[in-house]
Structures are given as structure tokens and as C-alpha cells.
Amino acid sequence: MFKGDVEEMRAQVSQNFSPHGLRVIKSHANGGRYRLLHRGSIVLHTLAYGAEIRVEVPELPDYYNIHVPLTGGGRLMVGRQDVAAPLNIIGPRRRIDMNWSVDHDVMIIQIPEVLVDRVLEDQLGDVPKKDMYFEPQVVDASPLGRALTALSRPATAGKAFPFAASSLAEHHFEQFLLQTMLGSQPHTYSADLGEPGAPLPSAALRRARHFCEDHAAEPITLTDIATAARVSVRTLQSGFREHLQTTPMAYLRNVRLARAHADLLHIAATGSRTTVTEVALRWGFTHLSRFASFYRQAYGQAPSVTRRAGDA
Numbered sequence: 270m271f272k273g274d275v276e277e278m279r280a281q282v283s284q285n286f287s288p289h290g291l292r293v294i295k296s297h298a299n300g301g302r303y304r305l306l307h308r309g310s311i312v313l314h315t316l317a318y319g320a321e322i323r324v325e326v327p328e329l330p331d332y333y334n335i336h337v338p339l340t341g342g343g344r345l346m347v348g349r350q351d352v353a354a355p356l357n358i359i360g361p362r363r364r365i366d367m368n369w370s371v372d373h374d375v376m377i378i379q380i381p382e383v384l385v386d387r388v389l390e391d392q393l394g395d396v397p398k399k400d401m402y403f404e405p406q407v408v409d410a411s412p413l414g415r416a417l418t419a420l421s422r423p424a425t426a427g428k429a430f431p432f433a434a435s436s437l438a439e440h441h442f443e444q445f446l447l448q449t450m451l452g453s454q455p456h457t458y459s460a461d462l463g464e465p466g467a468p469l470p471s472a473a474l475r476r477a478r479h480f481c482e483d484h485a486a487e488p489i490t491l492t493d494i495a496t497a498a499r500v501s502v503r504t505l506q507s508g509f510r511e512h513l514q515t516t517p518m519a520y521l522r523n524v525r526l527a528r529a530h531a532d533l534l535h536i537a538a539t540g541s542r543t544t545v546t547e548v549a550l551r552w553g554f555t556h557l558s559r560f561a562s563f564y565r566q567a568y569g570q571a572p573s574v575t576r577r578a579g580d581a
Contacts, residue, residue: 275320275322281303287330290324291323291325304316306424314377322368324365329364334377335378337356337378338373342355343373345357345366345367346367347365350405354409355409356407378446384443385451387492397457401456402456411453416446440488473499480494491505545557548572548576
């Protein structure tokens with residue numbers, strides 16, 4: 270963690286975010302603090318200037334900023350839009366005018382523009398023709414709002430994020446956040462993504478299923494499956510719902526559950542010392558209680574029971 274006065278914090282923020290104008294309204298005796306929470310393709314920080322401040326950013330660089338207040342509060346103008354919601358998302362080339370209270374502490378999530386554009390292009394099945402713009406105000410009860418609130422809890426408690434456990438977990442977290450942003454937060458292309466996809470040919474469905482089965486141990490994404498099937502993401506999703514009454518990622522999860530089940534049966538038969546945790550992680554299940562819940566739904570018993578005795 271970095272600690273310093275307002276001017277030291279200004280230099281730290283300019284280095285990690287972007288150059289900005291700063292006016293101090295009221296100082297705080299404790300000073301400011303900056304903490305890097307996670308650095309991957311998506312970066313998470315917490316920031317407190319240690320003062321009531323006004324910050325002006327003429328133009329945000331080529332990334333999206335998501336603000337999640339942990340303590341205190343503030344007010345935000347994006348261009349000429351007054352953003353009242355505490356949770357908000359600001360995109361590249363937007364002018365920002367922010368006021369933060371003297372006791373503020375905010376988690377900031379930085380997402381490169383190229384990541385969002387890549388997922389958007391995959392979902393559209395074409396290169397976007399217009400500039401991408403998200404509605405800045407994130408509703409607390411929306412899927413994105415709930416995800417951000419859950420994400421703020423480890424940051425507030427000073428604990429490590431669960432997705433930091435492995436590169437596979439980190440990859441899944443990043444894809445989850447990107448898909449949740451595009452799927453639930455209103456933006457320029459919301460209407461386009463809401464349109465149904467084209468019919469899914471049976472050959473494409475076979476390619477998608479074979480890809481899931483052949484690459485179940487790898488950190489594959491929805492986009493990867495669509496690419497392997499040679500269709501757009503929307504066509505893939507609507508086709509899986511129509512033909513299999515499930516989603517592509519749920520299908521992949523069931524393939525991984527079946528592989529984990531087979532491993533546990535083998536362990537029970539051979540007396541191997543491999544643990545349930547090792548099996549879960551091998552097949553991409555980083556949240557162990559969720560793995561146990563999915564497993565119990567599929568096989569009627571806890572994975573530990575299978576490991577000990579196998580099925581009847």
C-alpha cells in the first residue's frame with residue numbers, strides 16, 4: 270500500500286490512471302492511500318486522496334473505469350450528464366468531473382477498451398460500426414451492480430480475491446465481468462445483441478460439443494466455442510437453447526463435471542491419494558462449494574462420498 274499527502278497521491282494517480290486536474294477542498298489528517306488489488310488483463314485498485322477533492326479528467330484514455338465506492342461518497346459528471354448512482358462506468362474519450370467526500374475510499378476497476386471491443390465483435394459477429402458507449406449509472410440491483418457489490422467485499426475486508434488462486438480462475442473472472450457488462454448494462458449495441466441469432470446448423474452444434482469435450486481442461490470461453498463452431502455467439506446461444514435446452518457454458522460445465530466424476534470413481538477404485546480439491550481445480554472449478562453443489566445435483570451425492578467409495 271502507498272500512503273502520502275494529496276500531491277503525492279496526484280502523482281501516483283497520474284502514473285496509474287491518467288493526468289488530471291485536482292482541487293483540494295478540505296484535507297484529512299490521515300492523508301491518502303493507494304493499493305493495487307490485482308493486476309491482470311483487468312486491473313483493480315483502491316484509492317483515497319485523504320481529502321475532499323474535485324478531479325477533472327479532460328479525456329479518459331483507452332480503457333473503461335468502473336467506480337465502486339467503499340466508504341464516503343461523491344458526485345460525478347460524464348460530459349454534461351449528472352451521474353447520481355454510486356456505482357458507475359465511464360468509457361474512453363469521456364470527459365469526467367468528480368467530487369469526492371473527505372472520507373472517500375473507492376475501488377476502481379480498469380478494463381482495456383480492446384477487451385470490450387473483442388467480446389462485442391464476437392457477439393455481434395461483425396466489427397462494430399459505431400463508438401461504444403455504456404450508460405454510466407449502474408443500478409445496484411442489476412446483474413452488474415450485484416457483481417460489483419460482491420467484488421467490493423474482499424476489497425473492503427482487505428482479503429485476497431478468490432480468482433487470484435490460479436490463471437484459470439482469473440481468466441474466468443475476466444470473462445464473467447466482460448459478459449456481465451455487455452449483457453446487463455445498457456450500451457450502444459444493447460438492441461443489436463438482444464436480437465435472436467440465426468438458426469444453428471446441426472454441423473455447427475456438433476463442432477461446438479466436440480470442442481467442449483476436447484478442451485474441457487482448458488480455460489475456454491463462450492467466444493472460443495463460437496469460433497470453433499464457426500458461428501456468432503448469438504447464434505450459438507440461441508441454438509443451444511433450442512436444441513439442448515441449456516447454454517454453451519452450462520454444457521461445458523456438465524462436461525467438466527462428468528470428467529471430475531470419472532476421476533473420483535477412478536480414485537475410489539485405485540485408492541489414489543488425489544483430493545477432491547485437486548480434481549475440482551483440474552477441471553476448472555475454483556469455487557469448491559459451488560462445485561460440490563453442482564456435483565450433488567448431477568450425481569446425488571457429495572464428491573467426497575464418490576471419492577471414498579464410488580457408486581453402487
